[in-house]
Amino acid sequence: MADCFNRFFKLVNYETRLTTGTDEHGLKIERAAKKNEKEPKEFVDELARKFINSWKELNIEYDDFIRTTEERHMNIAQDMWRRMEANGDIYLGKYEGLYCIDCEQYYPESELLEGMLCPIHNKKVETMSEETYFFRLSKYHDRLLKYIEENPGFIYPEVRRNEVLGFLHHNRLQDLSISRTSFSWGIPVPGNDKHVMYVWIDALTNYISSLGGIGTELFNKYWSNTVHLIGKDILRFHAIYWPCMLMSAGVALPKSIIVHGWWTISNKKISKSDPATKIDPVMLSKDITVDGLRYFLLKELTLGKDGDLDYENLISSINIGLANNLGNLVNRTIMMVQKYLNGCVPALDEDSTNEFDIEIKENAFTTADAVKKFMEEYNPSGAVNAIMNYCNLLNSYLDKTLPWQLAKQPDQVSRLEQIFSYLLEALRWVSNIGYPFFPEFARGIKEQLGIDEAFSWPVSFCLSERKVSKGAVLFKRIGKDEEIILIEKWTK
Ligand SMILES: [Zn+2]
Incomplete structure (x- = not known):
């Protein structure tokens, strides 16, 4: 979708810049690396390589692939921290709470599902307690609410905007724990090496580090027209934490946050524990062409809704x-x-x-x-x-x-x-x-x-x-026999 927007806006004569990348810090990564008997760095190198290769195979033309373990990013994330600190918005305290490692965030008990399960991952949260730096998120509650109300195009589509507004109307923002001492795979907090930055504070800054930092030429050129394209599962981080961080650092907010839904496979949520939902987009693209896959995905996913990939539908479409x-x-x-x-x-x-x-x-x-x-x-x-x-x-x-x-x-x-x-x-x-x-x-x-x-x-x-000259057949119709073979291969 991002590649499609990028090509379109270029076509209608905008100067565009598409950035993507990988978020590589945090406890989740540290643990996954250990499970695979790898050093975190080795583990994320492989991960990034997989994404880069996939984007190439899928004909995604981006201008920058930023990895949050890169020096250029780590410097800017620390710069962001210092700006927020200089504004009096960071203080040291102690935190105890219920933490979902997959989300990398604490949850109040009221938001958990029955059995102390994370509402996103359906997985048991853990009790964690640590000395931590806090960000004065509470200070920005009213300003953020006002901004979202006055700028209808800031969060798109409407259903997501209402979700954020509803949240802000019914909850008072609490200060956010933004550092960890329980593990080390992260960006050190400036001035206190015992702490690493909370992974979201680190990761969100990629949008700025990809432009070289606040006030650079690229930043001045692109920032005010920046559009973040995100999945609905990370809405809160982008629509609440990130704007407040920017306000604290004295940076204007990006133009828009566009929120897409999830893909389901034959109406089932994609999950590692359900083999029927396993999907390999690169393999699909080899069987039905990159453009075939791309056409279907763009056609079938409407913002504000989830899209369903059903293999028979895919082929018939x-x-x-x-x-x-x-x-x-x-x-x-x-x-x-x-x-x-x-x-x-x-x-x-x-x-x-x-x-x-x-x-x-x-x-x-x-x-x-x-x-x-x-x-x-x-x-x-x-x-x-x-x-x-x-x-x-x-x-x-x-x-x-x-x-x-x-x-x-x-x-x-x-x-x-x-x-x-x-x-x-x-x-x-x-x-x-x-x-x-x-x-x-x-x-x-x-x-x-x-x-x-x-x-x-x-x-x-x-x-x-x-x-005119006759070229290769643009798209060969997939016949019934071939369809059966393909679907069997994809669902194996
Ligand atoms: Zn979770």
Whole structure:
């Protein structure tokens, strides 16, 4: 989703910067490393490598991959601490509470599930007691509440914003324990080596360290327009702790926090203890193409809701959208241009007055506008559907204009040229508008159209000369037999 937003906003001429990375400190990591008989550093090196490789396989184009164990990050996290401390917001105290190691946070008993279980992980919390530094979170309660109320676009979608507002209305924020002495795998607290920083204080700062720190050139350029894209399980850290930390450090808040839901597998929550929910996105992408997987994920996840990945749905969705609708349209069009017009369509000087031609031209503009609007509302699913509707229209255009009948009539050559001129231009629009959603597919379309130019947001409907060439089939329909084999492989 982040890669899709990044490509889209680049396409409409924003200067963008996509950062991702790994959060590598904390007790959870220290314990996991021990369990695997590894040093924490060795363990996180492998972890980071896995993510980097996966993003490469999945065609995710980011500008920076930041690891919280990197020197450049640790310095900035300490800088952040010092700023909060200088503002009088950090003090030493003692804390005893119920701690979920997987969340890396204390819970009041009232928020736990029956049996003292973490509400996120369904796992028993542990009693921990330690000397700790506190952050005066309570001081920022009213300011944060006011900010969220006055800035409706700060937390998106609405349902998540209401969740945070509800929490702030019903609970008074308490000072937050932000250091640990019970383990050492973390960033040392400036001025007191006995303590390491609470992992969330450390991790959240990555958004700033990736820009080189407060006040740097990159920071000044990007910070005020920064959008955090997060999962719903880490909403509280991003929408409550982080803004308060920034207020304390005297830094403006990012523009928006966009919160996505979870994926379920055939309506089951993904869990290590349930083998039926085991999923390997890289393997999937090899079987159904990266763009096939990407198309499905973008289409099926609406912000504010969870998305469900059901394998039969997955295959039928890409068969319908990519093979039948878009892929077939491109194949048929190119084939007919080759067969009826020797692969060439001349430039047209005059606009057509045919109602069907006018319809696909006008809809190119309305589709582009709709896609833009959906994306500005962080709704890739709506955008994908708008593009697919346009492809449906183009398929029906062929059925309405019947080029295969006109091809039998020698006096209809110029009408044929007109039809394919409109259609090829419409496909150029589809490849440009569709680029954020299926980049390699879009590249394939452009190649077949004989267009040698960078992707750009289309602004005019140009009836230029075109020389098409048949390329590889864009997306091969997955047949019933193959489907059975694939699903068996994926669920093994
Ligand atoms: Zn938990």
